[in-house]
Amino acid sequence: MKxxxxxxxxxxxxxxxxxxNSALADxxxxxxxxxxxxxxNSWRQAMLKSYEIVTKKAVADKVVAAxxxxxxxxxEVPTQAAQIQNLILQGxxxxxxxxxxxxxxxxxxxxACDAGIVVVSxxxxxxxxxxxxxxxxxxxxxxxxxxxxxxxxxxxxNLLEIRGLAGTSIDEAIHAGILEGVKAHPEFKIVxxxxxxxxxxxxxxxxATVLPSLPDIVGVVDQGGDGYGAAQAxxxxxxxxxxIIMGNRQDELQWWKEQKAKDGYKTWxxxxxxxxxxxxxxxxxxxxxxNKSIPHDLLVPYLAFTQDNFETELPNIPKGGVxxxxxxxxxxxxxxxxxxx
Amino acid sequence: xxxxxxxxxxxxxxxxxxxALAVWLAxxxxxxxxxxxxxxxxxxxxxxxxxxxxxxxxxxxxxxPGNVDLSLPANIGLASAVAMTVMAGDDQRIAFGLLAALAxxxxxxxxxxxxxxxxxxxxxxxxxxxSFVIQSIDISYxxxxxxxxxxxxxxxxxxxxxxxxxxxxxxxxxxxxxxxMLQRTIFGRSVLAIGQNMRAARLAGIAVNRVRFATYVxxxxxxxxxxxxxxxxxxxxxxxxxxxxxxxxxxxxxxxGTSVAGGKANIPGLxxxxxFLVLLLTMLNTFGVSAGVRLLLTGLIIVAVITAAxxxxxxx
Numbered sequence: 292m293k294x295x296x297x298x299x300x301x302x303x304x305x306x307x308x309x310x311x312n313s314a315l316a317d318x319x320x321x322x323x324x325x326x327x328x329x330x331x332n333s334w335r336q337a338m339l340k341s342y343e344i345v346t347k348k349a350v351a352d353k354v355v356a357a358x359x360x361x362x363x364x365x366x367e368v369p370t371q372a373a374q375i376q377n378l379i380l381q382g383x384x385x386x387x388x389x390x391x392x393x394x395x396x397x398x399x400x401x402x403a404c405d406a407g408i409v410v411v412s413x414x415x416x417x418x419x420x421x422x423x424x425x426x427x428x429x430x431x432x433x434x435x436x437x438x439x440x441x442x443x444x445x446x447x448x449n450l451l452e453i454r455g456l457a458g459t460s461i462d463e464a465i466h467a468g469i470l471e472g473v474k475a476h477p478e479f480k481i482v483x484x485x486x487x488x489x490x491x492x493x494x495x496x497x498x499a500t501v502l503p504s505l506p507d508i509v510g511v512v513d514q515g516g517d518g519y520g521a522a523q524a525x526x527x528x529x530x531x532x533x534x535i536i537m538g539n540r541q542d543e544l545q546w547w548k549e550q551k552a553k554d555g556y557k558t559w560x561x562x563x564x565x566x567x568x569x570x571x572x573x574x575x576x577x578x579x580x581x582n583k584s585i586p587h588d589l590l591v592p593y594l595a596f597t598q599d600n601f602e603t604e605l606p607n608i609p610k611g612g613v614x615x616x617x618x619x620x621x622x623x624x625x626x627x628x629x630x631x632x
Numbered sequence: 633x634x635x636x637x638x639x640x641x642x643x644x645x646x647x648x649x650x651x652a653l654a655v656w657l658a659x660x661x662x663x664x665x666x667x668x669x670x671x672x673x674x675x676x677x678x679x680x681x682x683x684x685x686x687x688x689x690x691x692x693x694x695x696x697p698g699n700v701d702l703s704l705p706a707n708i709g710l711a712s713a714v715a716m717t718v719m720a721g722d723d724q725r726i727a728f729g730l731l732a733a734l735a736x737x738x739x740x741x742x743x744x745x746x747x748x749x750x751x752x753x754x755x756x757x758x759x760x761x762x763s764f765v766i767q768s769i770d771i772s773y774x775x776x777x778x779x780x781x782x783x784x785x786x787x788x789x790x791x792x793x794x795x796x797x798x799x800x801x802x803x804x805x806x807x808x809x810x811x812x813m814l815q816r817t818i819f820g821r822s823v824l825a826i827g828q829n830m831r832a833a834r835l836a837g838i839a840v841n842r843v844r845f846a847t848y849v850x851x852x853x854x855x856x857x858x859x860x861x862x863x864x865x866x867x868x869x870x871x872x873x874x875x876x877x878x879x880x881x882x883x884x885x886x887x888x889g890t891s892v893a894g895g896k897a898n899i900p901g902l903x904x905x906x907x908f909l910v911l912l913l914t915m916l917n918t919f920g921v922s923a924g925v926r927l928l929l930t931g932l933i934i935v936a937v938i939t940a941a942x943x944x945x946x947x948x
Contacts, residue, residue, distance in 0.1 A: 319883030330815060331771050331871040365764070371891070486923040486948035492866045492873050496678055503670025504663040523867055527677070527790055528670060542778055542868060611777030611868065 303449050317507040320578040322357040323572065328371045328415070330362045330393040332490075333540065334516070337472045337615045338389070338565035343606040345569040354620070355576060356391055368395040378408075385409035385575035387568070390417045395461065409578045413571040415564065418459070423578065424587045425571045429461055432593045433468020433512075436536045439559035440510045443534045447478025448509030451501075451533070452524045453487040453494055453521060455514040461563075465514050471510075482506060487517035487588070491542075496518030502528045510534040514614075516560035518543045538562040539614040540596060544605050557598050564594035564616040573623030580629075644819050644889025645901030651887070651937050652908040658916040669795060676800040677865070679906035682880045683803050684858045686888070686902045687810050688853070689881040690850030692755075693849055696827040696894035699755050703744055704881055705853045706763035708874025710770040711859030712734045715780035716869040723784035730860055737856015740766060741849035748848070749841060770871050777866035789865040799861070811899040823847055827894030880909060886938050908937070 325342060329335055333578050334354070337359060346358030351409035361378065363370045371391050378386055378400055388404055390396050392413055397419040402537035403410050413425035440450070451468060455462035482504045487494030494517030502524060511521050515538025521537055531551070537543040537560035570591060578585055596604055596618055608614050656675075660668045686702055692701045711733040719729030740762070747758035780786075791798040814820035822843040834840045855874075855883040863869040886892055887908060888901025912933060916926045 314935030329765070333870075336775050336777065339704065454923065457927075483917075484920060486915050486926070490870075490872060491868065492862070492870070493876075495912075496865055497917060499674045499678065500671070500910065503674060503915040504914075504918040505667075519867065528674065540778075542780065609777065611779055 296519060304604025318355050318576055319353045321355050321384040321576075321579045322359075322382070323355055323385040323387060323575050323579075324376060324378045324381070325358065325360045325387045325568070325572070326371060326374055326386055326390075327360065327362040329366050331468075332566050333612045337609075338568045339614045341533040341566035341615045341617045342568040342572065345566075345619075346572055349572070349576070349620075355421055355579075358572065365522050366391050368392045370513075372399040375403060378405050379403050383408060385411065385579055387571045387575050388412045388415075388417065388422075389568070390415040395428060409575050411571045411575045411578070413567050420587065421566060423571075423574055423589065425574060425583070425585050425591060427567065427593050429464035429563070429593070430468040430471070432561050432595075433465040433470075434472040434475075435468075435561065435595070436510050436512045436559070437469060437479060439474045440479065440534060440536065441474075443557050443559075444479075444509045446509075447476065449506055450479050450618055451481040451498070451505065451508045451511045452484040453479050453498065453511065453513035454484060455487065455516045455517075456487045457486060462514065469512050479510070480482075481512075482508070482618075484511040487513065487520065489516040489538075491519070491520035491540075493517075495524045498524035499527060502530060507531070508533045510536070512536055515539065516540060518560075519546055520564065522546055532556075534558050536560070536598075539564075539596065541605070541608040541612050541614075542600050542608060544596070544608065544614070548602055548605060549600075551598075559595065559597060560601060561593050561595040562613070565613060566615040567591065570623050572622050572625060573618055574627065576620070577624065577627060584631065585627055586630050588626060591626050591630075643778055645898050645904060647937065648884075648887050648889065648901045648904030648908050649941060650904075651908075652904050652911050653916045655908065655911045659911065659918045669938055671911070673792065673797065673806070673855075675797050675907050675910040675914060677797045679903065680797070680799045680803045681858055681862055681865070682853055682862070682877065682884050682906040682909060683807065685877050686884040686885060687807065687899070688854035690858070690885045690888075690897055690899070690902060691814075691823055691847050693846055693850045693885050693890060693892065694823050694827045694894050694897040696830055698843075699827075699894065700882065701744065701759050701848065701851045701855075702743075702756060702878060703740060703759040703763040704851070705767035705874040705876075705878045706770065706853035707737055707766050707852060708859040709774070709780050709869075709871045709875060710740070710766050710861060711856035711872075712750070712863035712869035712873050713774040713779060713859075715856075715860035716781055716863050717774075718780050719785065721780055723782045726782060726785045729782075729785070730857065733856045733860035734853055735856070737853040737859070738849050739852070741852020742845075744852060745848040749845070751802045751804040759760065765869065774869065774871060778870050779863070780868050781864045785864045786867055798864075807903060809867060809901055814897055814899060819846065824895055824897065827891075829895075852855045863876065873927045880906075883909065883934055920922050940943060 349355050368391050396417050400410050400417050400419040400422050410422040412422050416424040483501050485497035485501050496520045508534050518535045518537040519542045539560050539562040692699050714736045715729040717735035718732040719725045744759050745840035747753050748755050786801050820839045863875050884902050887905035889898040
């Protein structure tokens with residue numbers, strides 16, 4: 292059993308800066324709500340599952356009094372805004388939120404802050420300054436994709452880029468990273484760009500329509516959730532299989548494993564871990580704990596797998612799901628500390 | 633058949649094919665001729681799915697003003713999950729999976745019509761609210777996971793005969809069947825009659841409720857089988873697999889020359905319209921325009937084509 296003292300000890304071991312402010316307040320009486328706006332894909336399901344595992348244990352260990360999950364039925368902003376207002380009335384001390392819009396929820400979020408509630412957003416972040424934002428370093432991920440591509444295709448060549456949901460900050464960040472990577476590796480040239488919406492079906496369709504008009508492609512740089520669809524589109528068009536960067540989905544890694552077994556196919560896989568929801572939870576807990584020095588914008592690393600370790604991870608991912616990583620409190624404190632330098 | 637060019641041009645469905653040809657030519661002009669055949673093969677493969685739901689939507693829309701099935705995307709999503717779960721990755725169970733998808737779609741069509749008939753809810757509201765329920769069932773049933781098709785079924789959806797996908801050939805046969813059903817059977821003629829004037833149809837002794845019921849079930853069933861086919865072609869069922877078919881199913885009906893006011897249907901135009909939509913995407917992807925511009929152009933071009941097709945009708 293972890294008590295407050297044990298937690299403080301863990302914090303002390305890992306983080307000397309935080310310990311000065313840590314455990315000022317007891318969070319065992321605090322209630323944290325999770326406001327989520329969608330549950331219909333494998334990433335969101337993994338996100339909820341990771342969150343449940345970690346928070347159940349946190350409640351059992353009496354780190355917090357309650358950690359309830361509220362998911363709205365649609366992706367609509369008004370529904371989630373109303374939900375946040377309900378959570379304020381229900382007297383939660385903190386709200387962890389995966390927001391349906393970066394700015395449209397700011398009014399409701401401000402109301403929560405004014406009521407003394409800690410708001411931590413992740414994945415779908417909110418721009419309201421009083422809230423905390425847990426953001427994955429997507430730009431670095433995009434850049435690294437091209438770095439890895441350069442290892443597998445040292446001679447360079449034509450790349451196809453698959454973009455994510457248009458207008459999102461994530462799509463812009465990964466795209467910017469990829470462009471930076473290509474600048475550093477002039478042997479590569481992006482000859483085509485399609486929109487895959489991080490969705491296998493959309494990606495396969497988009498790649499299928501553009502492939503006939505493209506010259507030979509050596510590699511596909513993408514944003515996760517679209518790699519398997521791209522592979523199918525190349526196969527259906529009878530085109531040679533390029534190096535496709537994967538996005539930690541089970542079917543992508545399974546396909547990679549099959550190709551590797553066949554002819555030693557090499558690639559790289561990276562994505563935002565759905566378990567980042569648990570990091571957001573710990574951030575909320577730490578803020579409630581009295582840690583006022585936590586920066587409002589936290590940058591955390593993405594989750595990547597390489598040729599050597601993806602097969603070890605594969606059995607841990609549910610069939611049709613996505614690889615995740617649940618943060619322990621100690622890891623969360625370390626991740627927060629990394630942002631305080 | 634009128635032999636003259638004017639006679640051909642007077643047929644409402646010809647415009648969708650002309651549109652499809654135009655965007656295809658624009659795309660291959662841009663590439664200097666490369667990939668012309670590949671584009672057609674890809675377009676045929678992808679158009680199939682829009683045609684299958686388009687036929688269902690067309691029958692519903694033909695029932696007259698206010699009739700539309702907005703539950704198709706949710707229906708397709710749930711049926712894809714049901715079919716893949718029943719198939720369980722086993723080639724021996726493909727037939728059971730297809731039957732399950734058909735049954736799932738038919739059940740949704742039945743539920744839709746029960747809402748419309750028993751509770752007297754307008755079809756737009758009834759099918760839209762049904763789709764929320766269906767999607768929730770799908771999310772809790774599939775847990776948002778991708779469920780893979782059996783290898784035999786997946787391969788089947790990719791079979792090509794001289795560059796022509798087998799599914800496209802089957803779809804043409806299916807369309808001929810649907811055309812005969814619409815123009816030559818009592819059911820089809822009843823649908824048209826109800827769309828022209830429901831009261832007159834009732835007075836003429838047509839079992840209006842029964843025909844409307846059968847039409848919604850037909851549309852639901854086609855949504856169901858489409859879900860199974862999509863899951864096969866795209867290698868996995870998921871909740872969002874049918875999302876684009878809300879707009880697409882209605883767009884192909886309208887572009888294909890069917891009257892939105894009901895009572896006048898057009899099957900051949902569906903195929904041209906579905907090809908047009910896919911080739912439009914192909915063209916814009918080939919031009920390499922950004923996502924925002926692509927959506928804008930898609931909307932504008934669809935409006936333009938519908939206006940052009942509607943304009944010729946008014947002249948007559």
